[in-house]
Amino acid sequence: MTLTAKGAGTDELVIAARPQRSWGLPVALDLSLQGAGAGLIAVAALFDLGSLLLGGLLAIMLSVALLMGHLGRPERFWRAASRPRTSWISRGVLLVGALVAVSVFALLAPIAGSVAAVAVRTTLLVLAALVMVYTGAVTSASAIPAWNSGLVPLLAFAYSLATGTGAALAVVAATSTGGEKLMLLQEAQLLLLAACFLVVLGYLWSLAFSSSRTARQSGRLLVRGRLALPFLGGALLLGVVVPFGLTAYAVALTGGGIALALALSGAARLAGDFALRFSLLRAGLYEPLL
Amino acid sequence: MTRYGMVIDLAACNACNTCTVTCKVKNGTPPGVHWRRVLEDEVGVYPSVRRLFLPLACMHCGTPPCETTCPTGATQKREDGIVTIDYDLCVGCQACVVACPYGVRFFHEDRRSYFADRGSPVPWPLEGQALPEGVVSKCDLCLDRVLDGRQPACVENCPTSALHFGDLGDPRSGVCLLIAARKGRQLFREKGTDPSVYYVD
Numbered sequence: 090m091t092l093t094a095k096g097a098g099t100d101e102l103v104i105a106a107r108p109q110r111s112w113g114l115p116v117a118l119d120l121s122l123q124g125a126g127a128g129l130i131a132v133a134a135l136f137d138l139g140s141l142l143l144g145g146l147l148a149i150m151l152s153v154a155l156l157m158g159h160l161g162r163p164e165r166f167w168r169a170a171s172r173p174r175t176s177w178i179s180r181g182v183l184l185v186g187a188l189v190a191v192s193v194f195a196l197l198a199p200i201a202g203s204v205a206a207v208a209v210r211t212t213l214l215v216l217a218a219l220v221m222v223y224t225g226a227v228t229s230a231s232a233i234p235a236w237n238s239g240l241v242p243l244l245a246f247a248y249s250l251a252t253g254t255g256a257a258l259a260v261v262a263a264t265s266t267g268g269e270k271l272m273l274l275q276e277a278q279l280l281l282l283a284a285c286f287l288v289v290l291g292y293l294w295s296l297a298f299s300s301s302r303t304a305r306q307s308g309r310l311l312v313r314g315r316l317a318l319p320f321l322g323g324a325l326l327l328g329v330v331v332p333f334g335l336t337a338y339a340v341a342l343t344g345g346g347i348a349l350a351l352a353l354s355g356a357a358r359l360a361g362d363f364a365l366r367f368s369l370l371r372a373g374l375y376e377p378l379l
Numbered sequence: 380m381t382r383y384g385m386v387i388d389l390a391a392c393n394a395c396n397t398c399t400v401t402c403k404v405k406n407g408t409p410p411g412v413h414w415r416r417v418l419e420d421e422v423g424v425y426p427s428v429r430r431l432f433l434p435l436a437c438m439h440c441g442t443p444p445c446e447t448t449c450p451t452g453a454t455q456k457r458e459d460g461i462v463t464i465d466y467d468l469c470v471g472c473q474a475c476v477v478a479c480p481y482g483v484r485f486f487h488e489d490r491r492s493y494f495a496d497r498g499s500p501v502p503w504p505l506e507g508q509a510l511p512e513g514v515v516s517k518c519d520l521c522l523d524r525v526l527d528g529r530q531p532a533c534v535e536n537c538p539t540s541a542l543h544f545g546d547l548g549d550p551r552s553g554v555c556l557l558i559a560a561r562k563g564r565q566l567f568r569e570k571g572t573d574p575s576v577y578y579v580d
Contacts, residue, residue, distance in 0.1 A: 161488070165470045169450040176447065178448075178450035231477040378566055
């Protein structure tokens with residue numbers, strides 16, 4: 090078989106790299122909200138900010154509702170938990186279910202005892218971290234070369250945690266619930282955003298030098314093609330650079346502008362996180378068959 | 380052990396799409412759902428141009444990525460090698476569509492029809508089970524016909540005998556002899572999916 094394939098095309102009846110069309114806007118929103126909610130719960134557990142739990146829980150519940158809309162047969166959603174040994178979707182359903190259950194428990198029955206409270210917070214932290222990783226791993230298990238990268242779960246984890254931290258910062262600054270914690274969160278956010286930037290660069294590097302021509306094509310779509318605006322403008326500029334500048338500005342401020350700066354930073358994070366998920370999903374291409 | 384599979388003779392295929400139409404007629408798949416289709420391409424520069432045809436359907440992989448990705452167990456590999464979907468278990472998450480490197484799985488979103496005011500996508504009684512909405516579907520090698528000892532509809536109707544069906548587990552079967560004689564090759568063999576469909580030139 091000495092056949093060669095032509096360049097990219099979108100027609101399903103042509104031998105060429107095909108764009109995936111199965112997962113789009115609803116899935117991007119779902120993964121983004123799920124990651125942000127888990128990030129917020131992780132921050133709440135790590136910094137002992139119980140008031141943030143509700144926000145994280147609501148974000149996750151909203152993501153579940155969006156996922157139901159995406160499913161062809163939502164009335165059977167519970168069946169999706171039956172194959173955790175091999176399916177990332179099953180693992181995600183179980184992890185999200187456990188995270189919601191423990192969060193509800195922590196909200197309804199706050200534990201005062203030190204050992205039990207630490208156990209609940211640790212459980213929340215571990216589950217939230219796994220959910221954040223899941224939001225990337227679920228796309229890694231696919232036939233799409235650009236998604237088959239260990240950097241995708243790492244990217245999802247970093248972005249989710251930074252979005253959760255951004256939302257936590259906005260709430261903490263608005264409600265003035267802790268000066269020391271606010272400063273700690275701000276410093277953590279600056280580090281997280283720097284990490285996000287590095288992981289994005291690493292991911293783009295891995296695409297650019299991938300042995301798969303299709304993965305390189307996906308990389309070009311993200312940087313120079315039709316997805317450059319949502320990816321570079323949304324995921325990188327709005328999602329990383331702008332929040333970094335606003336958070337650094339808030340660190341330097343001492344007056345009343347902090348809450349506004351951090352609220353804007355949190356909103357930019359949310360938008361940037363969504364832009365990242367959306368552009369990565371849209372950049373997904375299947376390899377040409379010949 | 381029986382392992383049903385197919386050999387496709389690319390030299391014999393002239394892209395008449397009889398297999399595509401036969402599949403639609405037999406299974407009543409709606410618009411946009413092509414369990415079997417023929418991909419086309421052109422290579423070379425005028426005047427040295429060649430057209431390429433690639434008949435394509437589910438590969439019924441030995442290690443199907445769609446099966447491991449399916450969160451409900453709706454996609455299953457039978458002992459005879461045929462990969463099937465249980466429509467009663469499928470939730471329509473489309474993880475299998477994304478996991479399949481061959482692009483042969485289709486999400487059936489709504490009840491579309493080729494004919495106005497008809498519930499069925501075809502104006503005659505279906506030979507097999509009607510395709511429900513909100514699930515993923517694909518070629519099942521005409522399982523009902525195979526269980527009756529018949530060949531898949533596309534194989535039976537191919538006018539150029541480009542499609543060959545048989546038992547890959549029997550080294551004396553026609554398909555195995557064809558693979559050995561003409562150096563049959565699998566698509567994306569390097570991915571480790573071990574397709575049950577071989578192509579010969």
